[in-house]
Amino acid sequence: xxxxxRSGQGDATGTEGGPSSRAGRMLGAGACLAxxxxxxxxxxxxxxxxxxxxxxxxxPFLFGxxxxxxxxxxxxxxxxxxxxxxxxxxxxxxxxxxxxxYLGALGAYVLLLGPLGFVVTTALxxxxxxxxxxxxxxxxxxxxxxxxxxxxxxxxxxLLAVPLPVGHWLPx
Numbered sequence: 062x063x064x065x066x067r068s069g070q071g072d073a074t075g076t077e078g079g080p081s082s083r084a085g086r087m088l089g090a091g092a093c094l095a096x097x098x099x100x101x102x103x104x105x106x107x108x109x110x111x112x113x114x115x116x117x118x119x120x121p122f123l124f125g126x127x128x129x130x131x132x133x134x135x136x137x138x139x140x141x142x143x144x145x146x147x148x149x150x151x152x153x154x155x156x157x158x159x160x161x162x163y164l165g166a167l168g169a170y171v172l173l174l175g176p177l178g179f180v181v182t183t184a185l186x187x188x189x190x191x192x193x194x195x196x197x198x199x200x201x202x203x204x205x206x207x208x209x210x211x212x213x214x215x216x217x218x219x220l221l222a223v224p225l226p227v228g229h230w231l232p233x
Contacts, residue, residue, distance in 0.1 A: 087139050094132035100125025115221050162194035178228025179217075184210035 104122025109115070170186045177185070187206035191197040197205075217223040 083139055083142075087136060090132045090135035090139065094129055094136065097125045097127070097129030097132055101129060119221065159194045163190065166190050166194075174226055176229050179225035180210050180214050181228060183213060 100121045102125075104118035104120070104125055107116060107118025107121065109119045109122055166186045166189045169189075170182055173182045173185070184206045187209055188199075188202050191202035191205060192199045195202075214225065217225055
């Protein structure tokens with residue numbers, strides 16, 4: 062708390078709002094950009110598609126592309142941002158609670174992935190994280206969780222032909 066003032070703004074030690082926090086964010090974004098470009102390079106070197114099927118380099122290439130895009134956006138945001146006051150700290154009061162929910166969801170995900178399968182387990186875990194840890198409205202959390210689980214299944218099973226656990230409750 063020594064580096065942070067009552068208003069939530071930090072000082073030059075790198076806490077939120079301090080002068081070096083922007084430099085730290087830009088350094089982190091630059092590192093992510095370099096990692097993303099490297100992943101794209103290596104993915105392309107491994108090959109993306111052959112005879113209509115995904116090659117080993119497709120996932121690293123896609124990951125690198127997304128990472129490089131996000132890093133570029135972060136760099137642009139910090140470069141173009143004016144020195145606005147930091148927003149007041151969120152009244153979460155639940156950093157320990159959030160951490161426990163995240164750890165619980167991760168543990169439950171590991172335990173339930175085999176019996177329930179990828180789609181159901183992913184939807185449940187995302188719902189728990191959004192509704193409980195992040196306090197999102199439960200209907201919105203349920204919709205986003207189901208859509209995200211379905212989109213991930215479509216990406217990995219249909220597009221990339223990656224076998225995912227289907228669970229014991231579905232006939233094989």
